[in-house]
Amino acid sequence: MKLDTKIIHGGVFGDPHTGAVSVPIYQVSTYKQVRVNEHKGYEYSRTGNPTREALEKLIADLENGVRGFAFASGMAAIHTVLSLFHQGDHIIVGDDVYGGTFRIVEQVMRNHGIQYTFVDTSDLAQVESAITFNTKAILMETPTNPLLKVTDIRALSSLCQQNDLLLIVDNTFLTPYWQNPLDHGADIVVHSATKYLGGHSDVVAGLVVVNDQQLGERIHFLQNAIGGVLGPQDSWLLIRGIKTLGLRMKQHESNAMTIAHWLVEHPKVKKTYYPGLSSHPGHQLAARQARGFGGIISFDVGSRQAVDRLLENVRYFILAESLGAVESLISTPPRMTHASIPAERREELGITDGLVRISVGLEDVEDLIGDLSNALDF
Secondary structure, three states: OOOOHHHHHOOOOOOOOOOOOOOOOOOEEEEEOOOOEEEEOOOEEEOHHHHHHHHHHHHHHHOOOOEEEEEHHHHHHHHHHHHHOOOOOOEEOOOOOOOHHHHHHHHHHHHHOOOOEEEEOOHHHHOOOOHOOOOOEEEEOOOOOOOOOOOOOOHHOOOOOHOEEEEEEEEOOOOOHHHHHHHHHOOEEEEOOOOOOOOOOOOOOOOEEEOOHHHHHHHHHHHHHHHEOOOOOHHHHHHHHHOOOOHHHHHHHHHHHHHHHHHHHHOOEEEEEEEOOOOOOOOHHHHHHOOOOOOOOEOOOOOHHHHHHHHHHHHEEEEEEOOOOOEEEEEHHHOOOOOOHHHHHHHHOOOOOOEEEEEEEEEEHHHHHHHHHHOOOO
């Protein structure tokens, strides 16, 4: 089954009981049992719900995994995955990750005795030197948020296998439409499904896919025990959003590529970050391990004052948190998505006060370029 067909027909298709072509919303909390501990596959909706299960089977199919899980948010998904580890365990984390990931690592999981080292995962030597006797996993993004650094998943997977580590990859930016980390050796894939998978700014959700049944059993135990599951209505919305994923991702990328080339030439833009540009240091690697470059661009306009002028004068780019929606969104990471990272650490990473991140939507690209042009020249 080709990918564009799989996003329509993957997982559970329709309803065998009625013939409905859309999976029904099973708005139910509990299920009648035939006798004690004998039921029709469902006993309580925190443990399992038919609508959520349809979504979980769909994302497992799309990521070429063996089992999927749906959560109430991307952070609930990451929290559950991090709960695989115990006091005294050490995890290597990408140094350019989403601010919420940094926050849960630094301010929540560290309180439970889990140790972390932040490194540039695009530099294999840095990763290797950070491995210690108690290292259990590597958690990384590729491309990263917000500087869009690209990590060699297969090389990192080989390093993990040599050291008996789990490789956890956040695939939010590219989605399974453009990239399948499990195919390159990752053990766990996580998504903030709020973003491209939902695609319409109307649902908050997180997804996890694993490549091993035993690992899947462990995740399911934690999903049920912690309880941060996705409700049936949001599960249905996400299934509906995924059905147009291919069409949307193609247009996101087409628009982003055009805008990125335009930004490179603009005199008020100091630097442009987009893996689709041949000048990007990770361009060749991104072209090898992914089928596309996505719709996220970051660029530096030099100062906080220039950022504020830009944000105050855009019309079609909406100043908002999040990304991956049909409408174009704009933000400044140091004061929004990555504000939880200390200022000195942001400076070390290159998340400067002049940094802007745009999530390129599906509008006419000439309108979007005109909007940025007017705002930059204001």
